[in-house]
Amino acid sequence: MEKKEIEAEIITIGDEILIGQVIDTNSAYIATLLNLNGISVKQISSVSDNREHIIKSLDEAQQRADIILMTGGLGPTKDDITKKTLCEYFNTSMRFDEQAYKDIEAIFAAYGKEVTPINRLQAEVPEICITIRNHNGTAPGMWFEYQGKIIVSMPGVPYEMKAMMKNQILPKLKEQYKLPSIVHKTILTQGIGESYLADLIAEWENDLTTDNIKLAYLPSPGMVRLRLSAKGNNAEKLNLLVDQKIEDLKKIISEFIYGYETFGEPSETLEQIIGRLLKEKKQTLSTAESCTGGYIAHLITKVPGASEYYVGSVISYSYGIKETELDVPKEIIETKGAVSQPVVEQMAKAIRGKYKTDYSIAASGIAGPGGSTPDKPVGTVWIAIATSETIISEKFLFGTNRERNIQKTANAALNMLRKELEK
Amino acid sequence: MEKKEIEAEIITIGDEILIGQVIDTNSAYIATLLNLNGISVKQISSVSDNREHIIKSLDEAQQRADIILMTGGLGPTKDDITKKTLCEYFNTSMRFDEQAYKDIEAIFAAYGKEVTPINRLQAEVPEICITIRNHNGTAPGMWFEYQGKIIVSMPGVPYEMKAMMKNQILPKLKEQYKLPSIVHKTILTQGIGESYLADLIAEWENDLTTDNIKLAYLPSPGMVRLRLSAKGNNAEKLNLLVDQKIEDLKKIISEFIYGYETFGEPSETLEQIIGRLLKEKKQTLSTAESCTGGYIAHLITKVPGASEYYVGSVISYSYGIKETELDVPKEIIETKGAVSQPVVEQMAKAIRGKYKTDYSIAASGIAGPGGSTPDKPVGTVWIAIATSETIISEKFLFGTNRERNIQKTANAALNMLRKELEK
Known part of the structure; x- marks a missing residue:
């Protein structure tokens, strides 16, 4: 088969998602895997364990897509009706699959148990399907080829589905379709909002269209990820093209870029970058936090192995602790306020000296909702970084939401520390 | 309007979900809120930022449901086309919404900035819609009434959408439809796993069926929430019935229950309970953290007004800081290990004395993946609470996952501190 663009749809079956009890992570997994391999996902639908509804959604999906991947509704209980519905949909009858039964027996044997009658029924599959073995559970997968389309039904248990999808379904899809090359690269930015960024790079963004490259803005608090996607037949050429666009972008917004992410490869967070750089330099870090109340330390210590470079922190939530533990003169707090340049610089200097580290971070601000003054609204924050040579500090004005x-x-x-480490 | 069962559909718009880069958590939030208020969700669909596709999915959803809730595609950038498509779908033109513009100005003003031309466009909405104010972002929501159906478009940023959904959309839906009475009460437990809990309360759970009460287990790390749901016409009777079931449950698992949550009212987290109790007692708290690396402090200081009772912390990530800042004798660390009862008790005692607080919390453990010894596997944790009268400590064995x-x-x-405060 050859076609300009191969499109798939994902249908998840079951009430857990529709009542909000379960977040649909299966679809994100399948969608990632497909997109990485040049199959785009047209729609994801979550439908109930209901015969008519399943049939309707299959009909609708078939009008749009070449491949339909279904998950869920294959359990042994009465409310799981996917298999029966598929049998009816394809106008076929059930057959008993010996290999599927052996796999079920093996699962039960691993728990030292005999197959129950209800689980024996799970070895029945529609006559016309190719059975996909399930090595992690009792429900086999089913592969149908029907009117030029491929329809696959997989169990809804994430680790059963994932193994089946990755090791069996995807290789089979690659055999059937000549898939295009696809390149995704993501630029990680910090310190500029989505709309300012859009204004700054408007011209660059316009040029992307000429080369048929898609751009997506992916915002999270304080950061925006910019994802470039290009599709074609020559992976090497696509890579060069996207890299060139990134080089062009760096000329415009280099100061905000802290990293990159190549689709499919794990992205490096700011705290991971800092950890890597400190390890490379064999240097150490301490923190003194006020308004962030331990959150900076938490991010740093979430990274496995942080004890190699992170020594500790003083969280000086009260004025008193700033004075006694970080030697901030009472007089400065009284005249300049706790959220001020001299206070945050002293905090950074003191913790670096006291904890004997190469670098330190200090932050003091008004997280809100209380604590503002006429000249210092909620969201006012001072941050300082101390190194062996200098102390740099910067004032920020964030928003009104505490978290x-x-x-x-x-x-x-x-990000301030990263910039220092990368100097 | 009155109808046997009100059904809704959720449509999320945007390529992020379809390429698997973002997991769709918005739909789970909306689905939960709707189900808890007697509106069932028929289908959830994720579609691309594509005009035809959005229109097709609206057509399909309208055939099945009374209410269509859409999220996403309302950003200021070019790839967001939801608003334009809705305008076309409802055969209407754009109008400039003064209130929406004021809200955008306020958001920008909070950052000390002027509205950009691109963001000014966000104040335009389709003529026939009721504008839903966005107090957390620049994209207003839009409420349409069309051929007896309600269609709502909300921004895709979770915290903007959540506030809009809960405070504005849901109340408006409740006005329009006569919904059944639904009572949900949630029992918050800490310190017992899901399957142990299920075994303990099996008999009680069986009895729920007789009264047509549904039970859901909602687990999160270290906690399980048990949600009871009853549906009917008499809210008062339902309330009494559910309260009686909770009284029965308390007889079985009282030691694990730390609180309750009534749907619609904000639930009190452990850190909020602690904050409330400390404020009531006019007492103070400090922390000394090792393996948690600031996470305990972060939870405490996430609560607005925490500065009233929380003084600060020493994060003693290295052995050295435990010795110099918390007076843990080097010899004890060497003989007993940093994850031991004497170390964690000394940490609690020292921080309480040094920071002059009524209570203190100390934690030291092996978060993993590294750092284990034959007698102390990953997940071994010691926690201590110091009060004016005593120091209590407890050993835990959690799992293998660092986070x-x-x-x-x-x-x-x-939870240990809560128990002390409630004594």
């Missing part, structure tokens, strides 16, 4: 102010402060602080 | 170990430790520590 996001904490996140934005932490991201800005980590 | 979950950090979360479980923090929750266990907060």
Whole structure:
């Protein structure tokens, strides 16, 4: 088979998603895998364990897509009706699959148990399907070829589905279709909002259309990820083209770029970048936090192996602790306020000296909702970085939401340190 | 309007979900909120930022449901086309919404910035819609009434959507439809796993069926929430019935229950309970953290007004800081290990004295993946609480996942303090 673009749809069956009890992570997994391999996903639908509804959604999906991947509704209980419905949909009858039964027996044997009658029924599959073995559970997968389309039914248990999808379904799809090359690269930015970014790069963005490259803005507090996608027949050429666009972009917004992400490969977070750089330099870090209340330390210590470079922190939430533990003169707090350049610089200097580290981060701000003054609204934050040579500090004005102010402060602080480490 | 069962559909718009880069958590939030208020969700669909596709999915959804809730595609950038498509779908033109513009100005003003031309366009909405104010972002929501159906478009940014959905859309839906009475009460437990809990309360759970009460287990690291749901016409009777079931449950698992949650009212988290109790007692708290690396402090300081009772913390990530800042004798670390009862008790005692607080929390453990010894596997954690009268400490054995170990430790520590405060 050859076709300009191969499109798939995903249908998840079951009430758990529709009542909001379960977040649909299966679809994201399948969609990632398909997109990485040049199959685009047209629609994802979650439908109920209901015969008419399943049939309707299959009909609709077939009008749009070449491939339909279904998950769920294959359990042994009465409310799971996917298999029966598929049998009816393809106007076929059930057959007993010996290999599927052997796989079910093996699963039960692993728990030292005999197959129950209800689970024996799971070895029955529609006559016309190719059975896909399930090595992690009792429900086999089913592969149908029907009116030029491929329809696959997989169990809904994530680790059963994932193994089946990756090791069996995807290779079979690659055999059937000549798939295009696809390149995704993501630029990670910090310190500029989505709309300012859009204004800055408007011209560059316009040029992307000429080369048929798609751009997506993916915002999170204090950060925006820019994803470039290109599709074609020559992977090498696509890579060069996208890399060139990234080089062009760097000329415009280099100061905001902290990293890149190649689709499919794990992305490096700011705290991971810092960890890597500190390990490379064999240097250490301490923090002194006020408004972030431990969140910067938490991000740093979420990274496995952080104890190699992270020594510790003083969280000086009260004025008193700033004075006694970080030697901030009471007089400065009284005249300049706790959220001020001299205070945050002293915090950074003190913790670096006290904890004997190469670098330190200090942050003091008004997370909100209380604590603002006429000249210092909620969202005002001072951040300082101390090194062996200097102390740099910067003032920020974030928003009014406490939790996001904490996140934005932490991201800005980590990015300031990254810039220092990369100098 | 009155109808036997009101049904809704959710449509999420945007390529992020279809390429698998973003997991669709918005739909789960909306589905939960609707189901808890007596509106069932028929289908959830994720479609691309594509005019024809959005229109097709609206057509399909309208055939099945009374209410269509859409999220996403309302950003200021070119790839967001939801608003334009809705305008076309409803055969209407754009109008400039003054209130929406004021809200956009306010958001920009909070950052000390002027509205950009591209963001000014976000104040335009289709003529026939009722504008839903966005208090957290620049894209207003839009409420359409069309051929007896309600169609709502909301931004895709989760915290913007959530606030809009809960505070504006849901109340408006309740006005329009006569919904059944639904009572949901949630029992919050800490310190017992899902399957152990299920075994303990099996008999009680069986009895629920007789009264047509549904039970859901909602697990998160170290905690399980048990949600009871009853549907009917008499809210008062339903309330009494559910309360009686909770009284029965307390006889079985009272030691694990730390709180309750009534749907619609904000639930009190462990850190909020602690904050409330400390404020009531006018007492103070400090923390000394090792393996949790600031996460306990972060949870405590996420609560607005935490500065009233929370003084600060020493994060003693290295052995050295435990010795110099928390007076843990080097010899004890060498003989007993940093993850041991004497170390964690000394940490609690030292921080309480040094930071002059009424209570303190200390935690030391092996979050993993590294750092284990034959007698102390990954997941081994010691937690201590110091009060004016005593120091209590407890050993835990959590799992192998670093992030979950950090979360479980923090929750266990907060629960230990809660028990002390409630004595």
